Amino acid sequence: xxxxxxxxxxxxxxxxxxxxxPDDFRGIRSTIEILPEFEEALEGLEGEKxxxxxxxxxxxEGFSMKVHPRGDLNRPLRGVFSTCSPDxxxxxxxxxxxxxxxKGATLTVEDLDAVDGTPVIDxxxxxxxxxxxxxxxxxxxxxxx
Numbered sequence: 259x260x261x262x263x264x265x266x267x268x269x270x271x272x273x274x275x276x277x278x279x280p281d282d283f284r285g286i287r288s289t290i291e292i293l294p295e296f297e298e299a300l301e302g303l304e305g306e307k308x309x310x311x312x313x314x315x316x317x318x319e320g321f322s323m324k325v326h327p328r329g330d331l332n333r334p335l336r337g338v339f340s341t342c343s344p345d346x347x348x349x350x351x352x353x354x355x356x357x358x359x360x361k362g363a364t365l366t367v368e369d370l371d372a373v374d375g376t377p378v379i380d381x382x383x384x385x386x387x388x389x390x391x392x393x394x395x396x397x398x399x400x401x402x403x
Contacts, residue, residue, distance in 0.1 A: 266377035267299070268292040268363075270313065275374045277317060277344065287358070290365040290378055297363040303383065304360040311353045312380040313372050315344035351376075354384055 272288040290311065292300060303309070324335040325343045338346055351372060359366040365381075372378075 264314070264379045266293065266314075266379060267296045267381070268378040270370060270372045270374060270376040270378060272370065272372065272374040272376075277373060284369055286370070287366060287368055288370045288372070290367060290370075290381070292363040292365070292378075294363065300360060300363065300365070303357070303365075303381070306357050306383045306385075308384040309355060309357045309365075309367070310382045310384045311355055311367070311370060311372070311378060312382075313351045313353070314377045314379055315346065315349040315351050316375070316377055317373065318344045318346070318349045321345045321347050321349070350379070 268290050270288055270290055272286065274286060274288075321338060322343075322345050323338060325338050325341055325345055327333045327336055327341050327343070329343075342351075344351060353369070353371050355367040355370045357365060357367055
């Protein structure tokens with residue numbers, strides 16, 4: 259298996275400082291502080307309503323091939339790729355968030371399920387949330403695991 263390197267483009271600042279269930283992040287306002295060398299890459303983002311934030315589960319201590327969804331031992335084990343568990347082979351997380359404000363190198367977002375200090379590895383605009391939801395037969399924010 260070949261390796262690769264990912265470098266943070268910024269860090270999450272959140273009132274949540276330890277891992278909690280994903281639903282506990284609803285309504286939470288966080289900021290993403292972009293590193294100075296990447297600030298120019300934010301140009302044009304201010305017009306977006308939603309962004310996809312890719313980050314590293316830096317507090318995860320390894321991975322399991324199978325997990326109980328949401329850590330609930332009453333739920334049957336499932337393959338980690340069929341869940342949103344942080345215990346993943348590459349420890350990469352993704353969160354679709356509402357972008358409230360862009361000011362300088364700071365993004366203000368809502369519903370980012372990442373704790374304070376989480377390294378952000380990429381940000382992408384997310385367009386067509388209604389179109390994609392209809393196409394996929396799901397509603398925005400619908401999660402199975």
